[in-house]
Amino acid sequence: MDPTLWYFAYGSNLDPGTFLGRRGMRPLATRIGVLHDFELRFDLPVGPGERGVANVAPRPGDHVWGALYELTHGEVEWLDRTEGVDKGFYRRLAIEVVTPDDARIAAFTYCSEHSRPERKPSQRYLGLLLAGARELGLPAAYVDRLLALPLAADERDRQLPLL
Secondary structure (H helix, E strand, O other), X not given: OOOEEEEEEOOXXXXXXXXXXXXXXXXXXXXXXXXXXXXXXXXXXXXXXXXXXXXXXXEEEEEEEEEEEEEEHHHHHHHHHHOOXXXXXXXXXXXXXXXXXXXXXXXXXXEOOXXXXXXXXXXXXXXXXXXXXXXXXXXXXXXXXXXXXXXXXXXXXXXXXXX
């Protein structure tokens, strides 16, 4: 058995504050890559409003950029717990990711069947993806694509009453 696994992050785990900070991950290596024939969705429901978190689903001709993190099996087990694999929120999916130098890396990512297509990312959540995408050096066209996404109203943001 290989002592490490490659994990492909496309959502909030792109953000170092989330992946390294909150989740406590210490990848042995980090690369960027693209997952072909999949689309990025924000269709996993979070709370009662219209917010959703990232998910991937097959879609010929589309692509998703992200981070490849090389992790130990122990770290992957911890990541599974933080992503709710044991609760059925996500499941692991074996994939192949292509790096900018055309290397093909066998990896896994998380996907979910708990889809609510009307969901959208909140401004805060999308900010995590954008911060990570910029720090990792994902292609500008992909960052622009993220910037163009419609945002959800975030019911956690309380408006001050008009005086």
